[in-house]
Amino acid sequence: MIERHRTSTGRGVVVTGGNSGIGRAIAEAFVANGDRVVVLDRAGADAVSVDVSQEESVRAAFATARQRLGSIDILVNSAGLLTESPVQDMTLAMWNETVSVDLTGVFLCCREVVGEMRQQKWGRIINIASQLAIKGGTGLSHYSAAKAGVVAFTKSLALEVASDNVLVNSIAPGPIETPLVQGISEEWKLAKRAELPLGRFGVAAEVAPTALLLASEPGGNLYVGQTLGPNSGDVMQ
Numbered sequence: 026m027i028e029r030h031r032t033s034t035g036r037g038v039v040v041t042g043g044n045s046g047i048g049r050a051i052a053e054a055f056v057a058n059g060d061r062v063v064v065l066d067r068a069g070a071d072a073v074s075v076d077v078s079q080e081e082s083v084r085a086a087f088a089t090a091r092q093r094l095g096s097i098d099i100l101v102n103s104a105g106l107l108t109e110s111p112v113q114d115m116t117l118a119m120w121n122e123t124v125s126v127d128l129t130g131v132f133l134c135c136r137e138v139v140g141e142m143r144q145q146k147w148g149r150i151i152n153i154a155s156q157l158a159i160k161g162g163t164g165l166s167h168y169s170a171a172k173a174g175v176v177a178f179t180k181s182l183a184l185e186v187a188s189d190n191v192l193v194n195s196i197a198p199g200p201i202e203t204p205l206v207q208g209i210s211e212e213w214k215l216a217k218r219a220e221l222p223l224g225r226f227g228v229a230a231e232v233a234p235t236a237l238l239l240a241s242e243p244g245g246n247l248y249v250g251q252t253l254g255p256n257s258g259d260v261m262q
């Protein structure tokens with residue numbers, strides 16, 4: 026018999042970057058499932074304000090989230106940004122901004138919750154990476170490198186905490202129609218669509234169910250350090 030350690034509803038969920046796009050769709054999906062969700066984002070009426078790249082800001086935001094939720098059972102790291110530049114023109118500031126938000130931010134947020142999740146012998150962490158972590162992207166070297174870092178960080182953290190029933194995985198979406206990709210050149214997007222076996226970008230609601238699966242029992246029980254790919258067939262592994 027499979028033992029259930031948590032009810033599959035009413036759980037305390039933190040979603041970073043939950044004001045927009047994939048994070049918002051995931052937050053809405055957990056709410057629809059009957060979970061209690063706190064969104065952390067840069068600003069916004071319902072969100073707890075945070076800059077995920079800043080240690081003190083992260084610490085304060087998680088303290089507020091913990092007060093609201095009691096315990097944090099599930100963390101989804103979806104906060105991220107995307108800029109575009111060939112390496113030869115890329116400033117160090119552009120590189121550092123991307124790595125700070127897209128990679129260091131994931132580390133800082135995970136660090137806030139792993140202790141309590143290990144103690145309560147139950148936790149699910151879902152990091153939103155990108156399929157560019159695997160295949161790279163022209164003009165997106167900083168972003169691709171940060172996301173590859175997220176995948177490797179996820180595997181390493183998963184190894185550290187799985188024995189305490191804290192399961193850490195990542196989702197590596199393909200191109201999804203959100204405000205994030207509005208900044209990318211039309212040229213890039215046209216070429217990208219032509220490459221995709223499905224011939225289209227996804228929408229955020231098509232990614233959210235993968236997060237619910239990873240957080241579910243028994244459906245998510247055996248995923249440890251995996252990278253799941255809702256990506257229109259862009260990468261197959």
Ligand SMILES: NC(=O)c1ccc[n+]([C@@H]2O[C@H](COP(=O)([O-])OP(=O)(O)OC[C@H]3O[C@@H](n4cnc5c(N)ncnc54)[C@H](O)[C@@H]3O)[C@@H](O)[C@H]2O)c1
Pocket residue numbers: 041042043044045046047048049065066067068075076077078102103104105106107126153154155156197198199200201202203204205206
């Ligand atoms: N849209 C895509 O095609 C795509 C593909 C693969 C991966 N992703 C990843 O999915 C995640 C969500 O992206 P999205 O497409 O929903 O983008 P989005 O721009 O719609 O949402 C990103 C959210 O992150 C927040 N954010 C950005 N910087 C932050 C910071 N320093 N601190 C706190 N919050 C911050 C933004 O305010 C925004 O609400 C990102 O990690 C992104 O890299 C997106």
